[in-house]
Every structure is written in structure tokens, then in C-alpha cells.
Amino acid sequence: MEIKMTGIAKAFGTNQVLKDVNITLKAGEVHALMGENGAGKSTLMNILTGLHKADAGTVTIDGVNTTYSSPREAEKHGIAFIHQELNIWPNLSLLENLYLMQPKTNGLGMLNKQAMLQEAKAKCEEMKIDLPLTKEAGLCSVGQQQMAEILRVLMLNAKVVIMDEPSAALTERETATLFRMMRQLKEQGVAIVYISHRMEEVFSECDIITVMRDGHTISTKPVTDTTVDEVVRDMVGRSIDEFYPDRTTTPGDVILTVNHLKPKEFKHDISFDLRKGEILGVAGLMGAGRTEIMRAIFGIDSHDGGEITLNGQPLHFKKPEDAIKAGIAFITEDRKGEGLILDFSIGTNITLPNLKQVCPTHVLNKNKLVTFADTLSKKLGVKTQSVHLPASSLSGGNQQKVVIAKWIGLSPSIIIMDEPTRGIDIGAKRDIYDLMNELTSQGVSIIMVSSELPEVLGMSDRVMVIHEGAVAGILDRAAATPESIMNLATGGQ
Incomplete structure (x- = not known):
């Protein structure tokens, strides 16, 4: 699946959030989307997944102009958005969260928990992750909840997965597991949009970087053709050398x-x-x-x-x-x-x-x-x-x-x-x-x-x-x- 978003514009009232934004997502690529808060990254992805409607511009998927009416419709067509704020029901088990929108039933129309558990366990084994599927989600760690969100998307057989700051609340071990899962998805031809502020993660795990600033796309480059300093300059308009202010205070007693x-x-x-x-x-x-x-x-x-x-x-x-x-x-x-x-x-x-x-x-x-x-x-x-x-x-x-x-x-x-x-x-x-x-x-x-x-x-x-x-x-x-x-x-x- 190849997605091209061309000339995208969006305003909320008098606030022009996006102006002539362009981005291309390709199968089997991890595409980093970077920019300061308020640069328009999430709004752009919300337009792709049907939460917002663009005021101008086109979205083509495999060459066909496409507009989704809701995130649910986008998911049905293989495009899923894992938000920074997890959509987890804490009083339900991880398994129940996985199947909340797509429950399995038997011939009598009743929930088939055994079939759901077997399928979820098989997917966990395939992705080499260990989750307490029957445990109440609210009692699980943030990392386990995050992994459950990712697993839910994978069970939809998504072709495009958008991840918004997925490692922000993860431990180092959980982050390593996340990256391993991303590499597996990449090998399977899934396109990943990786929204993050963490430079070391972007440069180690991503193939392409698109930088946004004030609602515009500033640059799109392969990771191998840019540097941290260039990305920072594109994001904020100044060099990384100016990032940390000089310490001029002399500590006292x-x-x-x-x-x-x-x-x-x-x-x-x-x-x-x-x-x-x-x-x-x-x-x-x-x-x-x-x-x-x-x-x-x-x-x-x-x-x-x-x-x-x-x-x-x-x-x-x-x-x-x-x-x-x-x-x-x-x-x-x-x-x-x-x-x-x-x-x-x-x-x-x-x-x-x-x-x-x-x-x-x-x-x-x-x-x-x-x-x-x-x-x-x-x-x-x-x-x-x-x-x-x-x-x-x-x-x-x-x-x-x-x-x-x-x-x-x-x-x-x-x-x-x-x-x-x-x-x-x-x-x-x-x-x-x-x-x-x-x-x-x-x-x-x-x-x-x-x-x-x-x-x-x-x-x-x-x-x-x-x-x-x-x-x-x-x-x-x-x-x-x-x-x-x-x-x-x-x-x-």
C-alpha cells in the first residue's frame, strides 16, 4: 500500500493548522514524522484516518483518491492509529480490550472467549511478546497496555500503523520489544508512521524523516542523508549547539x-x-x-x-x-x-x-x-x-x-x-x-x-x-x- 497526501490544508476557525502539507508513505518503511507540539502532525494523521476532513488537498491510496468518514472505516481498510493517550478500558481484561470492537461469537451468538484467547495467544507467540491476557487492564503496566494496543491493531491485519510517541511511557526492555515488533511488521510490508521527539530512536529505527513546522512540511529525507543537527534546525529554526543554555551560576554552600x-x-x-x-x-x-x-x-x-x-x-x-x-x-x-x-x-x-x-x-x-x-x-x-x-x-x-x-x-x-x-x-x-x-x-x-x-x-x-x-x-x-x-x-x- 502506498499513500500520498498532497497539498493538505486544515483550519479550525481562524487557526490555520495545516498549509500545503505533502507526505508519502510506502509499504515496508518506517517513516518518522517530527516537529514541535502544535506543528500539525496529529492533525495530519487524523485527516488520513477520517477523524477530520481536509479543507484542501488530496489523499490517494495506491493511486485512487480516498476519503474515510471515520477512524473505524480507516481501520477496516487497514489504516490504524495508536494514539499517545491509550484507548484502554481499565476495568476489562486485556483480552476483552483486544476484541471490544470485533468480538468472536459461537453459533448461538454468544461470546466465544476460548477462541479469542487462543487467537490472541497465537498472535503473541508470533510477535514474541508475553502479555497477561486475562488480567484486568487497569492492573497491568503502561507498557503492557501499550503492547495490547499494538496487538489489537496487528490483529486487524493493518497495512499502515501510525504510532504517536509509543515509547514515551515504556521501560528500556519494553521499548526494545516495541522496536523488535516494528522490524517484524516492516518485514511483512507494513508501513509505519513513527511520531516521536526522541532523536536516538528515530535515527536507529526509521528509514525516512519528514519534519513539520507551523503546519508546513519543511523537509523529507532518508535517515542516512541527514543529521540530528539538520533535523533540529528544520524543527525549530536553530542549531542544536544552541539547545542547552550555558550554565553561568556558581553553586554555593x-x-x-x-x-x-x-x-x-x-x-x-x-x-x-x-x-x-x-x-x-x-x-x-x-x-x-x-x-x-x-x-x-x-x-x-x-x-x-x-x-x-x-x-x-x-x-x-x-x-x-x-x-x-x-x-x-x-x-x-x-x-x-x-x-x-x-x-x-x-x-x-x-x-x-x-x-x-x-x-x-x-x-x-x-x-x-x-x-x-x-x-x-x-x-x-x-x-x-x-x-x-x-x-x-x-x-x-x-x-x-x-x-x-x-x-x-x-x-x-x-x-x-x-x-x-x-x-x-x-x-x-x-x-x-x-x-x-x-x-x-x-x-x-x-x-x-x-x-x-x-x-x-x-x-x-x-x-x-x-x-x-x-x-x-x-x-x-x-x-x-x-x-x-x-x-x-x-x-x-
């Missing part, structure tokens, strides 16, 4: 000390210190315990012994509220599940932790709250028409800015940032890096947990490497290299 802290179920205890105005990067492989350490420090999870001191004073956190009162903020890696209430407005999300500060008399003043939220929203560059809109209306990068905004309002002295730029575009990343620099110049200290080595190297004053629940080493900026960090992260000396 030690502000936080963690001595022999032992999070629950850890074999080792943790000791390190944090200086005023410092960015302490925390690196390590998935599952090393980085997040668990931060949760224990913040009082979310309990710990078996150890001491935390702030400015020389012992702290005893029994709950996150204690840490917040001490001037510590925690930006979680799960912004949708833990960082935001998506159905609430942007303004409400920003003001929730700041109610006592904005309205100390315990009488809520709506005007004050809106002004407070609007000021912080603009300070962090949240792109929205109004803080009264729901947080769910924002792109991933802007949602992350709202999460940061609500904590900045408390004027914390220490901010723990767990994967602060996961799943957001390059432009939004740079905005967050600039903000981190500004905060540290004002004396705020930051602990930054990150799985992206370039980010750790580009932003950290020192790097603490975690291996199997222990501090494997702490490296000064000059000594921190990809090799030295990975050596410690994998158990080397």
Missing part, C-alpha cells in the same frame, strides 16, 4: 544533606548533598530506583532510617505537605496522572497549591486567583487563549509548564524534577532549560532525574549515578561523560 536514607525495600542506603543554586542531575538505568529515592525524600513513600537536613536542621517528613512547608517542591514524572487534574482549568491547577498564599484569610478571592494564575502562566510561556480552559486542552509541553508554574508560585528553595522534559518537543524543552537556569541564578536548587544522557550532561553541575538502588558515584561536570555515566550505571567502577 550545601543546603540539603541526605545521610544514609534507606527507602522501603532498598538493600542500600543513600547519601548525597545539594548546594544552593545547583542542578544535581540524577542518572541511571530504568528501574535503578531514582524515582523511589525522590519520593522517599519528599515524604510520599516511607523509609527505614536515615536523616535529611535542610540548612543544618533535621527534617522529619511524614507526608508531602511537610516537605512543601519546608520549601521543597516535587515535579512528578507522571504529569497527567499525578501532576495535573486534567478536567480542571489551567488556572485552578496553578492555584491549588497556592490557595493559602494568595488568599490568606481563607476566603477565596476569584479575581486574585485568576490574576495569580495568569501571571504565572505568562511567566512560563504557557501557550493558551485563557487560563479558564481545561488543562487537557494543552499540548504536552504546555501541560508541563503548568505543573512547574503551580510549584513556582510557592517560591520553593529546592525543586525535585523527575523527567521534566519527557514527551515534549524541542522548543518547549529549551523553555524549561532557560527557566531552570533562571531559578538557579536566584538561588533555587534543583535535583533533576532524567533518562536522557544529553540532558543530564547539558544541564547538570554534578551528576549522581544510581545503580540498583545505590549511589554508584557522583561526578563533577568536567568528569561527566556518556562513558563515565554509563559505566557507573551498569555497575562499573
Whole structure:
């Protein structure tokens, strides 16, 4: 199957989202679709799958002009879209989710669960994946849910599979499984559209890269004929050399000390210190315990012994509220599940932790709250028409800015940032890096947990490497290299 989208245009009201976009998808190719949030990538794919109707342009499939009336019709014709937000019913089993739209029945019209289970198991064996098919989906990991979504599409015998940030919430092992499945599909002649912000994945797994910016297609090149620097320049209009801002702040005296802290179920205890105005990067492989350490420090999870001191004073956190009162903020890696209430407005999300500060008399003043939220929203560059809109209306990068905004309002002295730029575009990343620099110049200290080595190297004053629940080493900026960090992260000396 070959698909050509030519001269595609689409506007929502006065907002022109797509303008003369062109892309060609071929059987047996993995085609990366890249661009900042808001560049039009998802809208383009939604037009292909029938969710939106193009205002102009044509879609031809194997030379025939084609328009689908709905994603369901597109799926019936072999084009499936796996969205970043998984379409999983948590109270149903993985097997029931697989057959929700295409149940198998017996001669009496009753569900034939045994036939469905046998078919699903056979497909799992074919794709070499292991899924707890009879387990309730809500009790499964995000990776297992993601694999189930992919398996559902494969059982449709799809000829084109669109994947939107499929590895964003996967562990390294699950990501490796995803890539192996993609290679199998490629060998079977399936065309894959891979929407991602992760350069290393695109350059290792994709054949073609199309870059979009501001609703236009900027370039389409084979992966072998381009570089990361060229792709970044096409995406944001500047060189990768300008990606990480210079660290000009000199860290001061030690502000936080963690001595022999032992999070629950850890074999080792943790000791390190944090200086005023410092960015302490925390690196390590998935599952090393980085997040668990931060949760224990913040009082979310309990710990078996150890001491935390702030400015020389012992702290005893029994709950996150204690840490917040001490001037510590925690930006979680799960912004949708833990960082935001998506159905609430942007303004409400920003003001929730700041109610006592904005309205100390315990009488809520709506005007004050809106002004407070609007000021912080603009300070962090949240792109929205109004803080009264729901947080769910924002792109991933802007949602992350709202999460940061609500904590900045408390004027914390220490901010723990767990994967602060996961799943957001390059432009939004740079905005967050600039903000981190500004905060540290004002004396705020930051602990930054990150799985992206370039980010750790580009932003950290020192790097603490975690291996199997222990501090494997702490490296000064000059000594921190990809090799030295990975050596410690994998158990080397």
C-alpha cells in the first residue's frame, strides 16, 4: 500500500493548522514524522484516518483518491492509529480490550472467549511478546497496555500503523520489544508512521524523516542523508549547539544533606548533598530506583532510617505537605496522572497549591486567583487563549509548564524534577532549560532525574549515578561523560 497526501490544508476557525502539507508513505518503511507540539502532525494523521476532513488537498491510496468518514472505516481498510493517550478500558481484561470492537461469537451468538484467547495467544507467540491476557487492564503496566494496543491493531491485519510517541511511557526492555515488533511488521510490508521527539530512536529505527513546522512540511529525507543537527534546525529554526543554555551560576554552600536514607525495600542506603543554586542531575538505568529515592525524600513513600537536613536542621517528613512547608517542591514524572487534574482549568491547577498564599484569610478571592494564575502562566510561556480552559486542552509541553508554574508560585528553595522534559518537543524543552537556569541564578536548587544522557550532561553541575538502588558515584561536570555515566550505571567502577 502506498499513500500520498498532497497539498493538505486544515483550519479550525481562524487557526490555520495545516498549509500545503505533502507526505508519502510506502509499504515496508518506517517513516518518522517530527516537529514541535502544535506543528500539525496529529492533525495530519487524523485527516488520513477520517477523524477530520481536509479543507484542501488530496489523499490517494495506491493511486485512487480516498476519503474515510471515520477512524473505524480507516481501520477496516487497514489504516490504524495508536494514539499517545491509550484507548484502554481499565476495568476489562486485556483480552476483552483486544476484541471490544470485533468480538468472536459461537453459533448461538454468544461470546466465544476460548477462541479469542487462543487467537490472541497465537498472535503473541508470533510477535514474541508475553502479555497477561486475562488480567484486568487497569492492573497491568503502561507498557503492557501499550503492547495490547499494538496487538489489537496487528490483529486487524493493518497495512499502515501510525504510532504517536509509543515509547514515551515504556521501560528500556519494553521499548526494545516495541522496536523488535516494528522490524517484524516492516518485514511483512507494513508501513509505519513513527511520531516521536526522541532523536536516538528515530535515527536507529526509521528509514525516512519528514519534519513539520507551523503546519508546513519543511523537509523529507532518508535517515542516512541527514543529521540530528539538520533535523533540529528544520524543527525549530536553530542549531542544536544552541539547545542547552550555558550554565553561568556558581553553586554555593550545601543546603540539603541526605545521610544514609534507606527507602522501603532498598538493600542500600543513600547519601548525597545539594548546594544552593545547583542542578544535581540524577542518572541511571530504568528501574535503578531514582524515582523511589525522590519520593522517599519528599515524604510520599516511607523509609527505614536515615536523616535529611535542610540548612543544618533535621527534617522529619511524614507526608508531602511537610516537605512543601519546608520549601521543597516535587515535579512528578507522571504529569497527567499525578501532576495535573486534567478536567480542571489551567488556572485552578496553578492555584491549588497556592490557595493559602494568595488568599490568606481563607476566603477565596476569584479575581486574585485568576490574576495569580495568569501571571504565572505568562511567566512560563504557557501557550493558551485563557487560563479558564481545561488543562487537557494543552499540548504536552504546555501541560508541563503548568505543573512547574503551580510549584513556582510557592517560591520553593529546592525543586525535585523527575523527567521534566519527557514527551515534549524541542522548543518547549529549551523553555524549561532557560527557566531552570533562571531559578538557579536566584538561588533555587534543583535535583533533576532524567533518562536522557544529553540532558543530564547539558544541564547538570554534578551528576549522581544510581545503580540498583545505590549511589554508584557522583561526578563533577568536567568528569561527566556518556562513558563515565554509563559505566557507573551498569555497575562499573
